[in-house]
Amino acid sequence: MSGIGKSQIAEASVTRHASRVTVLRPIVVIIGPTAVGKSQIAVQLARALRTEVLTADSRQVYCGMDIGMDKPTLDERRGVPHRLIDLVNPDEPFNVGTFRRLAIAEIDRLYGEGKVPLVVGGTGLYVRALLRGLWEGPGADWAFRGHLEEQARLKGREYLHQELGRLDPELAGRLHPHDQVKIIRALEVHHLVGQPLSAVQRQHGFSEQPFVPMVIGLTRERQALYRRIEARVDAQLAKGLVNETQGLMAMGYGRHLGSMKGLGYRQIAGYLAGEYGYDEAVRRLKRDTRHFAKRQLTWFRKEPGIVWVTLAEQESVEASAARLQDLVQHFLESLNGNSSSESWDSPGGSAAELPVAPASVPGERD
RNA sequence: GCCGAGGUAGCUCAGUUGGCAGAGCACAGCCCUGAAAAGGCUGGUGUCGACAGUUCGAUUCUGUCCCUCGGCA
Numbered sequence: 001m002s003g004i005g006k007s008q009i010a011e012a013s014v015t016r017h018a019s020r021v022t023v024l025r026p027i028v029v030i031i032g033p034t035a036v037g038k039s040q041i042a043v044q045l046a047r048a049l050r051t052e053v054l055t056a057d058s059r060q061v062y063c064g065m066d067i068g069m070d071k072p073t074l075d076e077r078r079g080v081p082h083r084l085i086d087l088v089n090p091d092e093p094f095n096v097g098t099f100r101r102l103a104i105a106e107i108d109r110l111y112g113e114g115k116v117p118l119v120v121g122g123t124g125l126y127v128r129a130l131l132r133g134l135w136e137g138p139g140a141d142w143a144f145r146g147h148l149e150e151q152a153r154l155k156g157r158e159y160l161h162q163e164l165g166r167l168d169p170e171l172a173g174r175l176h177p178h179d180q181v182k183i184i185r186a187l188e189v190h191h192l193v194g195q196p197l198s199a200v201q202r203q204h205g206f207s208e209q210p211f212v213p214m215v216i217g218l219t220r221e222r223q224a225l226y227r228r229i230e231a232r233v234d235a236q237l238a239k240g241l242v243n244e245t246q247g248l249m250a251m252g253y254g255r256h257l258g259s260m261k262g263l264g265y266r267q268i269a270g271y272l273a274g275e276y277g278y279d280e281a282v283r284r285l286k287r288d289t290r291h292f293a294k295r296q297l298t299w300f301r302k303e304p305g306i307v308w309v310t311l312a313e314q315e316s317v318e319a320s321a322a323r324l325q326d327l328v329q330h331f332l333e334s335l336n337g338n339s340s341s342e343s344w345d346s347p348g349g350s351a352a353e354l355p356v357a358p359a360s361v362p363g364e365r366d
Numbered sequence: 367g368c369c370g371a372g373g374u375a376g377c378u379c380a381g382u383u384g385g386c387a388g389a390g391c392a393c394a395g396c397c398c399u400g401a402a403a404a405g406g407c408u409g410g411u412g413u414c415g416a417c418a419g420u421u422c423g424a425u426u427c428u429g430u431c432c433c434u435c436g437g438c439a
Contacts, residue, residue, distance in 0.1 A: 034403070059403055069403085095400035125402050132399095139400050174397085181405040182398070189399095201399060222393095263403045287391085292403050298396060 022111045024335055027211040028328050029056075029119040031127055031300055032218030033293035034263075035229045037311060037320070039072045041218070042120040043080050044321030049116055049328065052081040054106055056121025056130065059262050061087040061094050064251075067236050067244045068264030090248060090259035097139055100129045104210075116332070124299035131215070133208025135200050138192045148184045163187060168196035214331040216324055217306040219297070224313050229289045233264075237282065242268055263289050 028049070032038050046053050059069045063086045071085060083106045088094050103126075107117045121127060152160050161177040167190045175182050189197040220228070245268040253260055255269045264285060271281035300306060307327060311320055 057403085058401090093401085096402075097400040099400090123402065125399075129399070135399055137400075142401095145401090176397085176406055179397085179406040181401065185400080197399080204399070206399070258401045258404065261401085261404065266403090283391095289403080290393095294394085295396095296403085299398080299402090 021114055021116065025111065025211045026332065026335055027107065027117050027119060027131075027213050028331070029127060029131065029213055029215045030218060030324070031056075031121065031124070031215060031303075031306070033225060033296040033300075034070075034122055034289060035232045035293065036218045036220055036225060037228070037317070038120050038122065038218055039070075040076065040317045041321045041324060042118060043072065043076065043078050044317060045324050045328070046080040046118050047078065048321070048325050049118060051110065051115040051118050052083055052106075053077075054103060054117055054119045055082055055084045056099070056103070056119050056123055056126045057084075058094070058096075058099070058123040058126060059259070060085045061099070062090045062259045063088065064248060065090060065244070065259065065262070065265070067239045067241045068262060068268075070232065070236065090253045091257055093140065095139065096125050096129050097134060099126050100134050103130050107211075122296055124296060124303070127215075128206060128303065131211060131213050132206035133204065133210065135204040137189060137200060141188055141192060144188055144191060145184050148187055149180075152180060160184065160187060168198050171196060171198040171201075174198075212335065213305070214328060215303070215306045216327060217300055217303075217308045218311060218320075219308060220311050220313070225293060226290050229293060230286050233282065233286050233289060236264060242272070245269055246272060263292060 028045075030038055030042055030045070042053050057069070059065065060071050061084065062069065065071075072082065084099070084102060087098075087102070103119070110117045119127065119130065148160060157180070158177050160180065160183045161172060161175070164175070164183050164186050165172040168186055171186050172183075175186070177183075186197045189195075189200070193200075219225070241264055245265050248260070248265065249255075249269065249272065255261070255266070255273075260266065260269060267281045267285040267288065270276060270284075271278055276284075309320075309323060309327075
């Protein structure tokens with residue numbers, strides 16, 4: 001705790017920033033495929049921005065799934081608080097709606113402290129729901145889903161799609177008859193709110209704009225990314241992914257759980273169940289992770305407004321972070337220019353000095 | 367050198383009783399509104415080792431040659 005005088009100055013400063021940040025609602029988002037190197041760069045950037053990391057990752061929310069989900073260790077976080085990690089047990093429900101509510105709470109808190117939130121993650125739907133809103137519909141009704149799955153078993157794979165064709169022909173036309181997960185959701189919505197999902201989707205259209213975002217997409221040359229994925233899988237195995245999976249299963253977390261269908265646990269669980277050998281499990285894990293990265297890239301490619309940054313293979317984390325810091329600084333300065341002549345920082349400071357200040361002064365926050 | 371097996375997609379191989387070659391994996395493209403690391407869709411021209419013969423037609427049959435892998439010398 002600092003002396004009274006200093007503390008008062010800091011408080012005044014924070015109030016000032018808080019009001020600006022609360023009005024403008026700027027947000028910095030780093031997205032990119034798995035293993036591209038988001039986490040390490042994000043820590044550097046968070047230190048530079050004197051803010052915290054908000055993780056937008058549907059898997060890192062599960063407690064006890066550390067190696068497989070590649071959560072940064074405390075050491076790797078280097079004192080930067082990471083939020084939206086370790087929120088629920090592997091058998092507890094979690095979804096994009098939960099994420100969005102919790103994320104918005106964290107963001108508002110940061111605005112209150114005069115900080116620019118830094119969102120980092122690879123779950124495209126979560127990022128989209130955060131930046132463009134989410135239709136305020138009902139959550140999952142697992143009993144009803146179970147009932148529908150039973151129907152599909154009894155009456156054949158095409159039955160549910162035919163049902164949807166009756167209730168919501170538009171959406172049925174867009175969904176492949178085999179895409180049972182999405183067909184069931186559509187039927188569930190119709191059952192719960194009495195109108196076709198396609199109608200509410202059209203009405204919402206991801207058209208909310210709760211923030212002014214700067215979205216940075218990290219990518220690498222495809223072959224280089226694939227090499228990193230394979231190296232990371234090897235590292236996860238060396239850290240004890242098999243033990244971690246065994247432990248989770250011993251705690252009663254079965255393979256049917258959504259969390260246990262995540263990359264790593266799914267393939268290792270199959271090996272532990274004797275369905276195939278260790279080498280085959282490793283081969284599948286690497287393959288599935290490559291495929292996943294590819295799907296992520298497809299998703300992000302069409303998101304609007306992403307500034308893409310291609311990382312070079314020999315580029316250091318520091319160098320990458322510095323490049324991003326440049327982009328963010330310009331972004332924040334442009335916000336200053338557009339809103340008023342007032343600076344982000346306390347009187348006398350240069351524009352954007354607060355959010356982009358050098359980070360080499362731990363323990364001397366504000 | 368002899369005997370055997372084989373040379374077909376980037377890889378592993380199937381196949382054509384002679385009629386413009388096909389699976390898995392790899393790879394590429396795509397869809398997505400509370401399971402999203404989930405779930406789903408699409409994409410195959412490759413001198414069928416080379417040359418010659420038989421045939422209307424050869425990757426398929428025959429011959430010669432080249433290469434690979436085993437075994438024997």
